[in-house]
Amino acid sequence: LDGVPCAVLTLSDRASSGEYEDRSGPVLVEGLRRLGARVDVAEVLPDGIEPLAGRLRALAGKGVRICITTGGTGLGPRDETPEALHLVAERRLDGLAEMFRSESAKHTPMAWLSRADVVQVGGMLVFALPGSERAVKQGLDILAPVLAHALAMAGGGSHA
Numbered sequence: 001l002d003g004v005p006c007a008v009l010t011l012s013d014r015a016s017s018g019e020y021e022d023r024s025g026p027v028l029v030e031g032l033r034r035l036g037a038r039v040d041v042a043e044v045l046p047d048g049i050e051p052l053a054g055r056l057r058a059l060a061g062k063g064v065r066i067c068i069t070t071g072g073t074g075l076g077p078r079d080e081t082p083e084a085l086h087l088v089a090e091r092r093l094d095g096l097a098e099m100f101r102s103e104s105a106k107h108t109p110m111a112w113l114s115r116a117d118v119v120q121v122g123g124m125l126v127f128a129l130p131g132s133e134r135a136v137k138q139g140l141d142i143l144a145p146v147l148a149h150a151l152a153m154a155g156g157g158s159h160a
Contacts, residue, residue: 001148006032007041007064009055011072011081012131016046024070024136028129031140035147037066047072052084060088060122065151067124068140071131073115081128082117089119089126096127096143096150103142104135120154 010016010025022044029039041059045051052069059067072081086092096118104111116139117128125147129139 001032001035001037001066001151004037004066004151005064006037006039007059007067008032008039008043009041009052009067009069010044010131011047011052011069012044013047013078015071016044023133024129024131027133027136028068028070028140031137031144032066032068035144047078047080049080049084049087052081053087056084056088056121056124056126060124064124065155066127066147067121068127068129068136070129070136073117073128073130075113075115079115082115085117085119085126085128088121090122091120093118093120093125093150096146099146100127100129100139100142104138107138123155125150125154 008025008028010022014020015022025042029042032039072079097116100116101111114130119126129136
């Protein structure tokens with residue numbers, strides 16, 4: 001991901017209000033930078049469909065190529081990250097979301113409760129991962145081998 005512009009968004013009412021410190025976002029920033037990505041945006045937003053949907057549109061418009069969100073993918077009443085993604089998605093990448101769940105289930109059966117999702121917004125790929133540090137570390141490890149190829153395909157590249 002040499003120099004690819006990326007963003008990390010943490011969705012959490014409590015972290016956005018300062019009730020506790022975001023720990024999963026920094027794990028994603030570090031992991032993306034290890035892969036060579038440029039991470040200029042790392043933000044904490046409250047749960048809910050807005051402001052996430054609007055922020056995703058803005059990031060895609062600014063040329064961000066990969067956005068990874070953490071949080072809001074569970075079954076709680078305020079966990080609406082997938083709904084926000086569906087609102088702005090031009091394409092769904094269900095296979096990547098299923099790959100994440102399938103590989104995560106090797107570590108915990110709770111992975112099957114996750115509503116992790118992957119969509120394309122313009123030229124940007126958006127990966128919605130759970131909110132725990134462990135889940136995002138494992139998630140990035142699972143997705144890393146396919147990120148560059150998926151990005152190339154989203155940009156009009158060939159399957160070579």
